[in-house]
Amino acid sequence: MNALIAAELERRKALWEEMKRISGGNVPADKVPVSFVRQNDIYHPQAGTYVDQARTLPLTEDGIGATISIRLRGNRYTNYINEDGAKFAYPDTSNRGADRNRVQASKNAQRLNLPIFIIIGDTARKNGRSVYERIELAKVVKYDDSDKSFVVEFINETPIPPSTEETDDFELEESGKVKSARERIGLRQSEFRSSLIEKYGLKCAVCNVRHPDLLDAAHIVAKAERGTDDLRNGIVLCKNHHAAFDNNLFGINPESKKLVFLSKEIKQELNFPQRKLKTATGVLPNIKALRWKWKRFQKVLKEANQ
Ligand SMILES: [Zn+2]
Known part of the structure; x- marks a missing residue:
């Protein structure tokens, strides 16, 4: 694995551990302040799929980058969300070119084996701060160009190497x-x-x-x-x-x-x-x-x- 991809993988795992810690060890992570998410470039409101081109462009050769997070909110795009994973539609905005790139960025995350964050639901106020209801770490397991949908599986634990x-x-x-x-x-x-x-x-x-x-x-x-x-x-x-x-x-x-x-x-x-x-x-x-x-x-x- 290329060193840049390995570093990004470690960054995402570490952020997930930190979000779980902030949530009192909960999975899914909840009550994570919006400010934490923004400061760590986990998600910025941007048509549902956040790629962070400055950070992830160097990871792919197609000049598109790899998705960091996807926000699922309401059911316009969402097919289902349960404890194990979610199925949702490709982005569909008036900017077709940008939509295509976002889809490709999520496919790239799958290809590079990079987990993505799924931010679910609305924000709420907690102790005077704005927090997210539910955040999951997920891997893209399937995409379907004819159905225009992604399936992700939630990964609750960072695997540890087996002891010998x-x-x-x-x-x-x-x-x-x-x-x-x-x-x-x-x-x-x-x-x-x-x-x-x-x-x-x-x-x-x-x-x-x-x-x-x-x-x-x-x-x-x-x-x-x-x-x-x-x-x-x-x-x-x-x-x-x-x-x-x-x-x-x-x-x-x-x-x-x-x-x-x-x-x-x-x-x-x-x-x-x-x-x-x-x-x-x-x-x-x-x-x-x-x-x-x-x-x-x-x-x-x-x-x-x-
Ligand atoms: Zn026990």
């Missing part, structure tokens, strides 16, 4: 001696754990715990239920949330990935800072495993409410 620390331990166990059944099981578990952490990253999938000593490699369909060791049946959870998940104190909606709680008390007591399943690498477990577990949770939830 856990695998060292496993290497040491690779001796030729015959192992007892118990040792073999231990070996399988440590392999499962290190592979799982490599796949999903070092973070509880439902909270911010990242300390390796506090993280478990959990099965979605439990071993006791003859759940497979296939990594897609796995999930990294902190010890509290692992026990809570196994005991159906909370569930994960397999379709929306939203967290649902057995009771209000559990929600408060167990500290769930995020609304949805979210891994450090962005990779999610298999939907069939989640559906199986969700059925169990639904049953427990129903019994609890009877």
